[in-house]
Amino acid sequence: MIKKYGIFFIAVFSLSGLLFAREKGGDKMKDVLSKIHWLGHATTMIDAEKVIYIDPWKLKEGAKKADIILITHDHFDHCVPSDVKKIQKDDTTIVTVKDCAGKLNGDIKIVKPGDKINVKGIDIEAVPAYNVNKDFHPKSKGWVGFIVTINGVRIYQAGDTDMTEEMKTLNVDIALLPVGGTYTMTANEAATAANIFKPKVVIPMHWGDIVGSRADAEAFKKAFTGETVILSPEQ
Ligand SMILES: [Zn+2]
Numbered sequence: 001m002i003k004k005y006g007i008f009f010i011a012v013f014s015l016s017g018l019l020f021a022r023e024k025g026g027d028k029m030k031d032v033l034s035k036i037h038w039l040g041h042a043t044t045m046i047d048a049e050k051v052i053y054i055d056p057w058k059l060k061e062g063a064k065k066a067d068i069i070l071i072t073h074d075h076f077d078h079c080v081p082s083d084v085k086k087i088q089k090d091d092t093t094i095v096t097v098k099d100c101a102g103k104l105n106g107d108i109k110i111v112k113p114g115d116k117i118n119v120k121g122i123d124i125e126a127v128p129a130y131n132v133n134k135d136f137h138p139k140s141k142g143w144v145g146f147i148v149t150i151n152g153v154r155i156y157q158a159g160d161t162d163m164t165e166e167m168k169t170l171n172v173d174i175a176l177l178p179v180g181g182t183y184t185m186t187a188n189e190a191a192t193a194a195n196i197f198k199p200k201v202v203i204p205m206h207w208g209d210i211v212g213s214r215a216d217a218e219a220f221k222k223a224f225t226g227e228t229v230i231l232s233p234e235q
Contacts, residue, residue, distance in 0.1 A: 028151060028152065028153060029153060029173060029174075029200060029201070031151070032048070032150050032151055032153040032155070032173075032174065033174060033201060033229070035047050035048045035150065036155065036174065036176075036203065037234050038176070038203060038205060038231040038232075038233060038234060039056075039058075039059070039233060039234050039235045040057075040058065040208060040209055040233030040234075040235060041055075041057055041058070041077060041205070041206060041208070041209040041210065041233075042054070042055040042057070042072070042077070042078060042157070042159070042160070042176075042178070042205055042206055043055050043056055043057050043058070043059070044157050044176055044205070045064070046148060046150060046155065047064070048150045048151070049121075049122075049150075050067040050068055050120055050121070050122055051064055051065065051066050051067050051068070052066065052067065052068045052069075052070065052122065052148060053066045053068075053069045053070070053087060054069075054070045054071070054072070054146060054148075054157045055070070055071055055072055055077075055078040055079075055157075055159075056069060056071075056080065056083045056084060056086075056087060057077050057078065057080050057083055058083065058209075058235070059083045059086045059087060059235070060235050061086065063086055063087050063235075064087070065087050065088075065089050065092070066087040066088065066089070066092050067089075067091075067092060067093070067120055068092070068093050068094075068095065068119050068120060068122060068124075069084060069087065069088070069092060069093070069094045069095070069096075070094075070095045070096065070124065070146045070148070070157070071084075071094065071095070071096035071097070071100045072096075072097075072129060072143060072144050072145055072146065072157070072159030072160065073097060073099065073100065073129065073137065073141070073143035073144070073159060073160060074097065074099035074100045074103075074141075074143070075160065077209075077210060078100075078159075078160070079096065079099075079100035079103060079104075081103050081104055084104055088106055091107070092106060092107065093107045093108075093109060093119050093120065094106055094107065094108045094109070095108075095109045095111055095117065095119060095124060095126075095146075096108065096109075096110065096111070097110065097111065097112065097126075097141075097142060097143055097144055098110050098112075098142070099141065099143075111126040111144060112126065112142045112144070113126055113127060113128035113129075113142055113143075113144050113166075114126065114127070114128070122148060122149070122150070123148070123149040124146060124147070124148055124149075125146065125147040126144040126145075126146060127144060127145050127146070127147060127156075127166060127167075127170065128143075128144065128145075128161075128164055128166045128167075129143050129144050129145040129158060129159035129160060129161035129164070130143065130161060130162070130164060131160075131161070131162050131183075131184075132162040132163070132164065133162060134162075134182075134183070136160070136183045137160050137161065137183070137184075143159060143160070144159055145157055145158040145159035145161060146159070147170075147172055153173045153174065154171065154172040154173045154174070155172070155173070155174045155175075155176075156170060156172040156174065156175040156176065156199065157176045157205075158175065158176060158177050158178060159178075160178060160183055160184050160206070161178065161184060161185065162184065162185050162189065163185060163189055163190070163192060163193035163196075167193055167196075167197060168193070168196045168197055169197065170197045170199075171197075172197070172199050173199060173200050173201070174199060174200065174201045174202075174203065175194065175197075175199035175201070175202045175203070176202075176203045176204075176205045177190045177193070177194060177202055177203075177204060177205065177220075178190065178204075178205055178206030178207075179204040179205070179206060179207055179212060179216045179217055179219075179220045180206040180207045180210070180211035180212025180216055181211060181212060181216065182211045182212075183206075183210075183211060184206055186216070187204070187216040187217070187219035187220040187223065188219065188220075188223055190202075190204070190220055190224075191219075191220050191222075191223030191224040192223075194220075194224050194226065195223075195224060195225055195226075198226060199226060200226060200227060201226065201227045201228075201229055202220070202224055202226060202227070202228050202229070203228075203229050203230075203231055204216065204217040204220045204221070204228065204230060208233060209233075214230070217230045218230070
């Protein structure tokens with residue numbers, strides 16, 4: 001009898017332990033998600049233990065200064081010296097590809113697809129970003145997207161890209177994916193990709209400026225089987 005109850009209690013305690021662990025994971029995701037700010041187009045700001053900007057463009061004067069700036073490629077709406085100047089401090093580190101690095105000054109680390117570096121304690125991976133059915137972002141350029149790990153949560157900002165072979169094998173928790181089409185994936189192409197590599201949460205980006213509209217973000221949400229968070233540009 002005692003043995004029977006013993007097993008029962010062990011079962012209950014392990015179950016509650018599992019639920020607790022799951023709850024904790026959910027809270028961590030929620031916390032990291034709340035630190036991600038979409039400032040419109042591809043401009044992403046992660047306001048965590050370090051202030052990290054990705055592809056800063058059209059920033060307001062007085063924008064919070066950056067510890068780290070990541071720039072995916074050389075195009076005018078991603079690699080923007082005047083916007084970098086607005087948030088650059090003496091000790092800001094810029095991580096970018098060679099084409100963009102030549103336009104900027106300061107502490108610059110050049111990366112290519114596949115590189116993994118640690119900057120100021122933050123793990124950063126550069127992953128390939130390129131077009132497969134159009135010519136705006138050729139693979140030969142060596143342009144990138146980034147995976148940034150914050151508190152164990154892997155955040156992927158895809159850059160200007162289509163669905164690539166490499167993308168299908170990514171292991172990330174939160175993905176900012178372009179959905180505007182023309183220069184990048186369309187909403188449906190992005191959803192097809194996301195349904196393959198299965199991030200827990202997707203924030204659609206690259207809409208609302210130059211190309212794409214909220215309808216594209218909504219179309220993505222309809223086609224993606226995971227959770228979609230549609231943000232409004234914060235500036
Ligand atoms: Zn581009």
